[in-house]
Structure formats: structure tokens, C-alpha cells
Amino acid sequence: MNWLVGIAILLAFGATNFWVWKNKRADYEEEGILGLWLWLVTVTWIASWGFRWWSLGGVLLAVACALVFWCRKKKWDVWEWADVTTRSSLVFAGSIALAKGSWIVGLGLWGGAVVLWVIAKTYRKWRWYKSGKMGLVALIGGIWWMGVWMLLAQRQLIQVYLAGLSIIAICVVIYLRSGWPKKLHILKK
Numbered sequence: 001m002n003w004l005v006g007i008a009i010l011l012a013f014g015a016t017n018f019w020v021w022k023n024k025r026a027d028y029e030e031e032g033i034l035g036l037w038l039w040l041v042t043v044t045w046i047a048s049w050g051f052r053w054w055s056l057g058g059v060l061l062a063v064a065c066a067l068v069f070w071c072r073k074k075k076w077d078v079w080e081w082a083d084v085t086t087r088s089s090l091v092f093a094g095s096i097a098l099a100k101g102s103w104i105v106g107l108g109l110w111g112g113a114v115v116l117w118v119i120a121k122t123y124r125k126w127r128w129y130k131s132g133k134m135g136l137v138a139l140i141g142g143i144w145w146m147g148v149w150m151l152l153a154q155r156q157l158i159q160v161y162l163a164g165l166s167i168i169a170i171c172v173v174i175y176l177r178s179g180w181p182k183k184l185h186i187l188k189k
Contacts, residue, residue, distance in 0.1 A: 008099030013041065015095075016088035024084065028076065036070050040085065056149045057162055060142070063089070079135035086141030087116045105148065112144040133177050142170045 017037045024033055040063055047062035067085060071078040094109030120137045146166045 005096065005099045008095050012092045012095035013037075016092045019091075020084055020088055032074055032076075036067075036074075036081070036085075039070055040066055056145070056152065057166065060145055077134065079133065079138065082138035083120065083134055083136075086138040086145075087113050087120070090116065090141065090144065105152070108148060108151070112141065112148075115144070116141050135177055136174060139170050139174050139177075143167050146170070 017034065020037060021030065021033050043062055043066040044059060047059045063085075064082075067081060068078055070076075071081050090109045090113040094106045094113065096106075097109060098106030116137050119140055123136050146164075150164070
């Protein structure tokens with residue numbers, strides 16, 4: 001069974017990396033794209049296996065911090081890359097979960113990737129998301145990840161509460177990025 005997981009990790013890494021490279025190679029340097037992907041996979045591995053006390057939420061936080069660090073270093077748009085990496089992370093993790101035999105988790109993660117793909121194609125046409133700013137896909141992906149975290153942590157109340165609070169915080173960020181506070185004159189500079 002371990003060899004199947006290893007093959008799934010390699011295939012998922014190759015497929016998601018190719019997808020990101022194919023979509024971003026015109027705007028960004030190819031070595032930087034591969035370097036980012038290797039950096040994020042390394043941070044994920046260190047946060048999940050190197051420090052076993054970290055939960056899924058901690059791993060996601062570590063990956064988000066690593067993404068922000070890399071994008072600031074390269075002067076890339078953080079929200080644009082967050083949109084792309086969130087979708088590919090769901091595919092990557094779903095492939096690993098399926099290889100381990102966790103069909104419900106794997107299909108749930110892949111379902112999230114499909115939902116995010118549809119959102120990425122349509123969110124700029126939504127009337128309530130007036131700003132059309134990038135990052136909505138990543139934020140909804142964060143809500144999806146927190147939902148998966150809540151489902152996996154059925155007997156650990158602290159994780160359920162943290163995931164719930166994270167979902168609320170992400171919804172607030174979506175609201176702030178949507179353009180409504182400016183229209184309603186809530187946040188004046």
C-alpha cells in the first residue's frame with residue numbers, strides 16, 4: 001500500500017505542477033513556478049510530518065505563510081497565486097487521500113477543486129462581488145479546507161471550534177474584498 005501512496009504523490013505532484021506551469025508560464029518565469037511548487041511541498045512536508053503536533057489547520061497556515069513569503073520575495077501577486085495553489089492543493093491532497101483509501105475525504109477534496117474551478121470561471125460576473133478582485137477562489141478554498149478539517153476532527157472539539165472561527169474570519173475577508181464596504185461607506189480612509 002505504501003508504494004501506491006508514493007506513486008499517487010508523484011503523479012499528483014507532476015499533474016498539479018504541470019497545470020500551474022501551463023497556466024502561469026506566460027506571465028512568470030518557469031524556474032520560479034517550479035521553485036514555488038517545490039517550496040510549498042517542502043513546507044507542507046515539514047509542517048505535517050516533521051512536527052506531528054501540527055494539525056491540518058497548522059499545515060495550511062504554514063503553507064499560506066510560505067506562499068506569502070515567496071510571492072513577496074519574487075514580487076508576485078499573492079492573491080493570484082493563492083487562487084491557483086488552493087485549487088491545485090485540493091487536487092494534490094485528494095489524490096493522496098484516495099491512494100490511502102480515504103474515499104470520502106479524497107472525493108470531497110476533488111469536489112472542492114471542481115467547485116473552485118467553476119467559481120474561478122464565473123466569480124467576476126457575480127453582482128454581489130463588485131470588486132472582482134482576485135483571491136475569492138483561495139478564500140472559498142480556505143472555507144472548503146476548514147470544512148474538511150471539521151469533518152475529520154469529529155471528536156476533537158478544539159479543532160471544530162478553530163475551524164468554525166477560521167470560516168467566519170475568511171467570510172469577513174471575502175466581504176472586505178468584495179467592494180461592499182466602500183459602497184456602503186463603512187470603511188473610510
